[in-house]
Amino acid sequence: MSDGYERAYRASLADPEAFWAAAAAGIDWENAWTQVLDDRDAPIYRWFVGGELNTCFNAIDRHVAAGRGDQPALIFDSAMTGAKRMLTYAELQYVTARFAGVLAGFGVGKGDRVIIYMPMVPEAAIAMLACARLGAVHSVVFGGFAAHELAMRIDDARPRVIVLASCGLEPGRVVAYKPLLDAAIDQAEHVPEACIILQRPECVARMTARDHDWHALIDAAPPHACVAVAATDPLYILYTSGTTGEPKGIVRDNGGHAVALHWSMQAVYGVDVGDVFWAASDVGWVVGHSYIVYGPLLRGCTTVMFEGKPVGTPDAGAFWRVIADYGVKAMFTAPTAIRAIRRADPEGVLLKAYDLSRYEIQFVAGERCDPETLHWAEQKLGVPVIDHWWQTETGWAISGNPIGLGRFEVRAGAAGRAMPGWDVQVLGDDGQPVAVGETGAIVCRLPMPPGAATTIWNAPQRYREAYLDRYPGFYQTGDAGFIDAAGYVFVMSRTDDVINVAGHRLSTGAIEEALAAHPDVAECAVTGIRDALKGQVPLGFLCLKAGVDRKAEDIVMESIGIVRSTIGPVAAFKRAVVVDRLPKTRSGKILRGTLRRIADGDPYTIPATIDDPEILREIAVKLEQIGLPAINHGDQ
Ligand code: COA
Numbered sequence: 011m012s013d014g015y016e017r018a019y020r021a022s023l024a025d026p027e028a029f030w031a032a033a034a035a036g037i038d039w040e041n042a043w044t045q046v047l048d049d050r051d052a053p054i055y056r057w058f059v060g061g062e063l064n065t066c067f068n069a070i071d072r073h074v075a076a077g078r079g080d081q082p083a084l085i086f087d088s089a090m091t092g093a094k095r096m097l098t099y100a101e102l103q104y105v106t107a108r109f110a111g112v113l114a115g116f117g118v119g120k121g122d123r124v125i126i127y128m129p130m131v132p133e134a135a136i137a138m139l140a141c142a143r144l145g146a147v148h149s150v151v152f153g154g155f156a157a158h159e160l161a162m163r164i165d166d167a168r169p170r171v172i173v174l175a176s177c178g179l180e181p182g183r184v185v186a187y188k189p190l191l192d193a194a195i196d197q198a199e200h201v202p203e204a205c206i207i208l209q210r211p212e213c214v215a216r217m218t219a220r221d222h223d224w225h226a227l228i229d230a231a232p233p234h235a236c237v238a239v240a241a242t243d244p245l246y247i248l249y250t251s252g253t254t255g256e257p258k259g260i261v262r263d264n265g266g267h268a269v270a271l272h273w274s275m276q277a278v279y280g281v282d283v284g285d286v287f288w289a290a291s292d293v294g295w296v297v298g299h300s301y302i303v304y305g306p307l308l309r310g311c312t313t314v315m316f317e318g319k320p321v322g323t324p325d326a327g328a329f330w331r332v333i334a335d336y337g338v339k340a341m342f343t344a345p346t347a348i349r350a351i352r353r354a355d356p357e358g359v360l361l362k363a364y365d366l367s368r369y370e371i372q373f374v375a376g377e378r379c380d381p382e383t384l385h386w387a388e389q390k391l392g393v394p395v396i397d398h399w400w401q402t403e404t405g406w407a408i409s410g411n412p413i414g415l416g417r418f419e420v421r422a423g424a425a426g427r428a429m430p431g432w433d434v435q436v437l438g439d440d441g442q443p444v445a446v447g448e449t450g451a452i453v454c455r456l457p458m459p460p461g462a463a464t465t466i467w468n469a470p471q472r473y474r475e476a477y478l479d480r481y482p483g484f485y486q487t488g489d490a491g492f493i494d495a496a497g498y499v500f501v502m503s504r505t506d507d508v509i510n511v512a513g514h515r516l517s518t519g520a521i522e523e524a525l526a527a528h529p530d531v532a533e534c535a536v537t538g539i540r541d542a543l544k545g546q547v548p549l550g551f552l553c554l555k556a557g558v559d560r561k562a563e564d565i566v567m568e569s570i571g572i573v574r575s576t577i578g579p580v581a582a583f584k585r586a587v588v589v590d591r592l593p594k595t596r597s598g599k600i601l602r603g604t605l606r607r608i609a610d611g612d613p614y615t616i617p618a619t620i621d622d623p624e625i626l627r628e629i630a631v632k633l634e635q636i637g638l639p640a641i642n643h644g645d646q
C-alpha cells in the first residue's frame with residue numbers, strides 16, 4: 011500500500027479546500043479566488059469563486075513565456091493518410107491566437123458557443139483552445155454521429171459559429187462531414203451565422219455563402235489575446251448519452267477544470283513537463299477533451315493526436331509504432347482496443363519490431379477491463395497496466411492507481427481505489443450503505459472535487475434530477491458495483507439505459523426512439539448484449555404493427571439503416587429480431603433485463619411479474635435463428 015496515496019486521499023477528504031487550494035498553485039491566475047469552495051447553493055457547489063484565469067493561457071502561452079516555446083506541444087500522426095506534423099508550443103500559440111482572431115471576427119466572444127465537428131486533426135484542438143482563449147464555450151461533436159444528433163446539439167447549444175472539417179477518414183471510407191452538417195442545419199431550428207471549413211484533400215466540400223475557408227481566414231487574421239474569465243464560467247459543453255434520446259450537455263467550468271487536470275497529470279498519470287503523453291481516443295469524447303488536449307498541455311507535456319485504428323491501419327502494430335516514433339512515456343486507450351490488438355496479434359509479435367524503451371505505463375478506461383485482457387496486456391506489453399474509472403460528468407478519474415502519489419498493487423477486475431477528492435460509496439435501494447463487497451449503486455459524496463460537471467446546459471433541473479436527487483448528499487454515477495475490504499472499486503454495470511459499445515457511451519433509449527420511426531414498427535426494445543471485441547453491442551427486438559406482412563429480414567435491414575442514419579455508425583447497431591410480442595410485467599413494463607439475459611445465454615428465472623411466460627421461449631428460438639447462444643432456461 012502506498013503511504014503517499016493514503017496521505018493525499020485522507021487530506022483531500024479531511025480538508026478539501028486546503029487540498030485543492032494547494033493544487034491551484036499550479037495554475038496561473040489573473041486574479042486569485044476569494045473562496046475556494048462555495049457551498050451556499052448546496053447540493054450545487056462552485057470552486058475558486060472570485061478567481062479569474064484563461065485556460066488557453068495556462069495551456070499554451072505560459073509555457074512559451076517560461077522559455078519552452080521550442081518544445082513540441084502537439085504531435086499529429088495520421089495512419090490514414092501517412093501525414094505527420096509537429097507543433098511546438100510557440101507554433102501552437104501562433105496559430106491558436108490567429109484562429110481566436112478569426113472567431114472574434116465573426117463576433118464570437120465570452121460566453122458565445124461554437125460547435126466543432128472535426129476528426130482527429132490538430133485544427134480540432136486549435137479550435138477548442140481558440141474558444142478557450144476568447145472565453146467562448148466550445149462543444150465538440152464526435153464525427154461518428156449522424157446529422158440528427160448534430161442537429162439536436164445545434165438547437166441546444168445555439169452556436170454562433172460551427173467549425174468543421176470537410177471529412178473524417180475511416181478504414182476504406184471517407185466520411186464527408188459537409189453533407190451531414192447541411193442536413194443537420196436543415197433539421198435544426200437554430201441557424202449559425204457562419205461555418206468555417208477545414209478542407210482536407212481527401213474530400214473537398216462544396217462551399218455556400220455561409221461557409222468560409224479555414225486557411226484563407228487564418229492567413230489574414232490578427233492574433234487575439236487571452237481573455238480573462240471567471241473560474242466558474244463555462245469552458246465547454248460536451249453532450250453525452252442519458253436515459254432518453256435527448257443528450258445531456260455536460261458543462262465544465264474553467265477554474266476547477268484547469269486545477270484538477272493539471273494536478274491529475276502528475277498525481278494520477280505520473281507525467282510532467284516535457285513528457286510525451288498519448289491518449290488514443292477522439293476529441294469528440296471526454297477522454298479527448300481531458301487527456302488529448304487540456305491535461306497534457308496544462309502540464310506542459312507533449313500530446314499525441316493519432317488518426318487511425320489500433321488494428322488495420324496498417325496492422326495491429328500501429329500503437330507500438332507511434333509509441334516508439336515519439337517516445338511516448340504513458341499511453342491511454344480503451345480495453346476494446348487492446349482486445350482488437352490481441353485478436354489480430356495474439357502472441358504480441360508486432361511489439362517486438364519497435365523500440366519501446368521509453369514506454370513506462372499503460373492506462374485503460376472507458377469500459378470495464380476484463381481480467382483476461384488485463385493479464386494479456388501486462389504480459390505482452392511488459393509495463394504496468396492501470397485500469398481507472400471515470401465519466402464525461404466527472405472529467406477525470408474517480409478511481410484508479412495514482413502513479414505520482416505512489417502506485418499500489420493492481421487487482422484484476424477492479425478500477426483501482428478512489429482518487430483524492432472522491433468519497434466513493436455503494437448504496438442499496440434503500441439509500442443506505444451496503445456491506446463491504448456487496449453490490450449496489452456507486453455514488454460519490456458531495457461536494458465532488460474540482461473539474462466535475464457543474465450543470466447540464468439549459469437544464470439545471472435535469473442535472474439535479476439525473477444526478478443529485480435520488481441519493482441526497484451524493485452524486486449518483488449511474489454505475490453499479492462493489493468496493494472490497496481493501497477499498498478497490500469494482501464497476502460492473504450501469505443502473506440506467508446506457509450501454510458501452512467499444513468504449514463509446516450510447517443510450518438504448520435513443521436507439522429505441524430511432525427505431526420507433528420505422529412505419530411498420532409498433533413497439534420495440536433495445537438491450538446491450540455481450541460482445542467479445544466491443545464489450546457490448548446493441549440488439550433490437552421489434553414488434554410489428556397489426557397487418558404488416560412484409561419479410562422480417564427486410565424490416566430488420568431497414569431498421570439498421572434508420573439507426574445508422576439518425577444516431578450514426580458509431581451505434582454499431584447491426585442486429586435485430588422481429589418478435590410477436592415483448593415480454594412485459596402485468597403493469598406493462600418491458601422486461602429488458604430478462605431479454606438481455608436470454609440473448610447473452612445466461613441462466614434466468616421466469617419473473618413472477620411476467621404477464622405471459624410462454625413468450626420467453628418463443629424469443630429464445632428467434633434469437634437462436636440469428637446465431638445468438640440463447641439457452642432457454644425459462645422453466646427453471
Ligand atoms: N466518424 C465516422 N464514423 C465512425 C467514427 C468517426 N469518427 N468512428 C467510428 N465510426 C464508424 C466506424 O467506421 C464503424 O462503421 P462501420 O459500421 O461502417 O464499420 C462504426 O462507426 C463502428 O465503429 P467502432 O465501434 O469504432 O468499430 P470498428 O470496427 O471501426 O473498430 C475498434 C473497433 C475496437 C478497433 C474501435 O472501436 C476502437 O479503437 N475503439 C477504442 C475506442 C476508444 O478509444 N474510445 C474512447 C474512450 S477511451
Ligand code: AMP
Binds near residue numbers: 514
Ligand atoms: P463516458 O462518459 O463516455 O466516459 O462513459 C462513462 C461510463 O463508462 C461509466 O459510467 C462506466 O459505465 C464506463 N466506464 C468508464 N471507465 C470504466 C472502467 N474503468 N471500468 C468500468 N466501467 C467504466
